[in-house]
Amino acid sequence: MRRILVIGATSGIGRALVEAARARGYEAVAAGRREALLREIGGETLALDVTAPDALARIGAVGADTVVFNAGFGERSERPDWGLTERTLRLNVLAFERVAGWALTHCETFAATASVAGVRGLERTNGYSASKAYMLNAMEGYRRLARHGGHACRYVSLVPGFVDTAMGQASAFWRCSTTAAAFCILKALERGQAVAYVTPRWRWVAAALRLMPRALFERLPLG
Ligand SMILES: NC(=O)c1ccc[n+]([C@@H]2O[C@H](COP(=O)([O-])OP(=O)(O)OC[C@H]3O[C@@H](n4cnc5c(N)ncnc54)[C@H](OP(=O)(O)O)[C@@H]3O)[C@@H](O)[C@H]2O)c1
Numbered sequence: 001m002r003r004i005l006v007i008g009a010t011s012g013i014g015r016a017l018v019e020a021a022r023a024r025g026y027e028a029v030a031a032g033r034r035e036a037l038l039r040e041i042g043g044e045t046l047a048l049d050v051t052a053p054d055a056l057a058r059i060g061a062v063g064a065d066t067v068v069f070n071a072g073f074g075e076r077s078e079r080p081d082w083g084l085t086e087r088t089l090r091l092n093v094l095a096f097e098r099v100a101g102w103a104l105t106h107c108e109t110f111a112a113t114a115s116v117a118g119v120r121g122l123e124r125t126n127g128y129s130a131s132k133a134y135m136l137n138a139m140e141g142y143r144r145l146a147r148h149g150g151h152a153c154r155y156v157s158l159v160p161g162f163v164d165t166a167m168g169q170a171s172a173f174w175r176c177s178t179t180a181a182a183f184c185i186l187k188a189l190e191r192g193q194a195v196a197y198v199t200p201r202w203r204w205v206a207a208a209l210r211l212m213p214r215a216l217f218e219r220l221p222l223g
Contacts (some may be wrong), residue, residue: 001109001189003027005064007050008042008071009098012165013113013185013198016178017068018043020186029062032071050095056102066109066189068158069099074117074128074167076223085092085127099140104153111156111189112139116161117200119209124223143194153191158185161202170223174201 010032021028031046038045103110118132162175188196197203
């Protein structure tokens, strides 16, 4: 890894990742829509709406060997809300899928920030958790495609629990700082790890959720 592009780096985990990567001596390019925040971050930046038709051309022009798809959207809702779901899927599924497929033949490493919320369906963040489930499965599929199709790109699934950002305020349980999250992610990228829980102890929550019998899981209020 020499040059890393972080898509979704104007705030939260992505911003901390750019700062951590630069501190470690990597060339790190911060991308996102909010140009005032990009100016505040400084260094090399890219004004980018990853859902826009020209996104791939703009990403390709950066010439990064490592691309991290960290952009994400999700909000809680008490009832089905098509507008919210559509916005979530457009970013977390469609834009992600487009960049992930492109990466197969254009990157050494492609990482995507999924979520422990993607392991099972959740009642008030249903569209978000379903979009992250898509991402987890698609990343696994791309790892298989790279291996069996003879492609060199490494696909790294990043799986945070709760991180201390605007999005991570739903619970204080095992919530880590953005600095700790960035440290885990950087380590995973350097190692070319297939799946990295952020922080590592969230692997046990994910495993418990996966193994929990449906009858018990459906009785459990989770959010
Ligand atoms: N915080 C948590 O507890 C937690 C837990 C599990 C997973 N995650 C995942 O971690 C990732 C980062 O979340 P965060 O908590 O750090 O939230 P955040 O501060 O809201 O960061 C989201 C980033 O995505 C960017 N973004 C949104 N729409 C975009 C678009 N169309 N094009 C380009 N960039 C776009 C935002 O930048 P602009 O608005 O400037 O475009 C922002 O930099 C997300 O994928 C989230 O689902 C977070």
